[in-house]
Amino acid sequence: MYYETILKLGISAVLGLIIGLERELKRKPVGLKTSLVMSIVSCILTIVSIESAYLFEKASNITMDPLRLAAQIVSGIGFLGAGVILRRENDSISGLTTAALIWGAAGIGITVGAGFYTEAVIAVILLMISVEFIPFLTKLIGPKQFKEKEIRLELTVSRDVHLTTLISEIKNLNLRVKHVRVKDLDDFVVIQLKILAHEKRFTTDVYYDIQKVAGIKQIDIQSLS
Template sequence: MTVDLLIRIVLAGVLGGLIGLERQMRAKEAGLRTHILVGIGSAMFMVVSKYGFADMLSSDHVALDPSRIAAQVVSGMGFLGAGTIIIQKQVVKGLTTAAGLWVTAAIGLVIGSGMYEIGLYGTVLALLVLETFRRISHLLIGKQHTLLVNLKPKSVPLVLLVLQRERIRYGHIAVVNRDPESGLCELSVEVTLSRRASTGQLYEKVMEVKGVSSLEMM
């Protein structure tokens, strides 16, 4: 029994590490070590929740809920996931990594409970979504970027006109951080670039707009 529980904890860490490796290769907020620790911790919580109080059950008038501790992992992961979500210059990042941590915790709970097949299946499915679906999304829809443009306020419509002429889809638009001394503001635009779109050509077109000081693509 002890050997089986140790195998569960190690396996949960290994499966969590596979997801973490994919995230670290993408230079995301939570990487290999974080996902391994989440997998190990979740498996240990499940083991304790399921088997840790077996000696108490022999006592009179004692009734335990074997899912009570494991259930707290689900809510507790919300705090850890929130730590990977950042808002930088009106752009929200880290949602996929937070979801990956949440799935890793679920895999740890599943492995800790002894359902090896479900844990392995969940890991393969998570990696499929993170990697394969990312490529499909970039192929069919395009890759999302955020343009940060320092420019004169009157040049904002001109930059948007350039995006329309280049047939580049754009979404959320925000104008922030106006500098009274220089008269410049910062335009943040979420754009979707297809594989055929040239980032170099887009950079040149935007910089040609009168009043544009600098351009950064994230």
């Protein structure tokens, strides 16, 4: 009994460690410690839920749901996952994969706690393939869109510059314009752009190319991916 509990906790810790290391290596807000805690605690709560239902049924002859406590873990994790989803100033959303992996770490703990060791190991392997190998594969053999990165660009230009011509010149630099926003100031015009460039193209190279376009007074550039 106790050896089996220790085995379950050990397996869930190792599998949670694998998920946490992947996030830690990518410098994500939820890393090694959080994934370990989620996996281990989910595992022990599942064990307690199953064992307490068994003991209560044995003592009182009343049948209880052995996974009632474990079922609450899934909904509870949603609050923690929501906390790592961030909306940046540029309206882009980040943290969705991290939130999904938090939910995944809890699910792995529940799976191990319920005694499905092989299934838990296979699930972690598939998770790692999904977040590491599949994106690499899609960039390697997928369509052009998968090989591009998004860049936020804010340009301050003179009022005498024709904006349509300016955007056409930017497109001629082998860049795709995704979104355009124009803001009027007293002496200048500010153009906010989201552009797509090849992932291997340095953001600094994009900056130097755009710097050569006539009429641009100031450049603010930021890579979003």
